[in-house]
Amino acid sequence: MKVAIVLGTRPEIIKMSPIIRALEEKEMEFFILHTGQHYSYNMDQVFFEQLKLPQPKYNLRVGSGTHAEETGKMIMGIEKVLMEEKPNIILVEGDTNTVVAGALASVKIGIHVGHVEAGLRSFDRSMPEEINRIVTDHVSDLLFTPTEIAKRNLIREGIAEDKIFLTGNTIVDAVYQNLQLAEAINTQFTENDYFLVTVHRQENTDNPVRLKNIIEGLKLVKEYFNIPIIYPIHPRTLKRIKEHGINTEGLNLIEPLDYLSFLKLESKAKLIFTDSGGVQEEACILKIPCVTLRYNTERPETIEVGANILAGTEPKEILKKAKIMINANRDWRNPFGDGNAGIKIINIINRINITA
Ligand code: UD1
């Protein structure tokens, strides 16, 4: 049994890390194919070093571009590697261009596809991630869902139940495996109260009005609570802020952080503001209330348990939702699993004996 791990962005490296650990523990044959969708040191290599992951055997160095440029180049590069390596299965995680490219390249040459974090739906097809999720789920052979809701989404779309495996989300494994190490990290921020922010989604950054509104909303929050706002900024957002000439004075913008430093900042924050999928989940797991700067979420479990609220992007709404969440009762349950998703996924692949 030979497994190909196809990944390309920050969240995929983090969420694949428990699966890579499980493959190593079981001494299985595998290799990592990196598309190069993320390539800046602090969006890519830092995670391999910190999480002690083996280096990718292949890096396609596709880099940034339009959706078609990124996805097209990736499909061509992935196909070439898969035809040489002939793995029995490829695993992709999440909803990025790398994921849909991996799935399409693989399924068309008869190699099984396992989709980790299958079944998430925002029901908003204007999001590139939603298209990537739908396409990937519908061409995958094995669908590893994090929650019951995700499983129901797939069944509703006609996907055969015997392809679906409810495993939990590997982000829980990643948090549990790294939290103790994160606790030991010294940061200059965690001595006093602070709010933590991340924003990078296309619908928020490519629309100058929305991006300006989000920044205004964060400034309102800072003024009202008089608490510093720490914002490790994604390169995409920094680029747009500069392009649109948006004034971020008063907010503490810093470089994107390594995983342990970011986990530490999350775990000690008074509130988290985000449009990230992974950060909504981590806030919920770490019992830190979250204000999501979007109008929908494909992680409705976080809202159901009381860990998260949708604020949208209007400044006054952002402040209003922050006032609600600062008083949230933090005794919610973690809906994303028990921290053993990685090993469960690898056991399922072995049990099914995909080579037969
Ligand atoms: C991608 C995913 C998004 C995911 C995010 C994780 C798609 C469609 N989007 O968005 O779902 O939430 O990754 O972070 O796949 N850039 C750099 N250095 C890098 C990477 C990107 O400077 O290492 C800048 C470039 O200016 C680039 C821009 O960020 O044009 C966008 O990068 P891209 O990978 O296209 O999308 P993300 O916004 O990162």
Ligand code: UDP
């Ligand atoms: N993250 C990080 N450093 C940062 C910001 C985020 O290590 O400065 C981690 C975070 O802990 C989470 C993941 O990146 O595990 C989320 O990735 P991102 O927000 O880029 O993408 P999304 O989850 O929205 O696809």
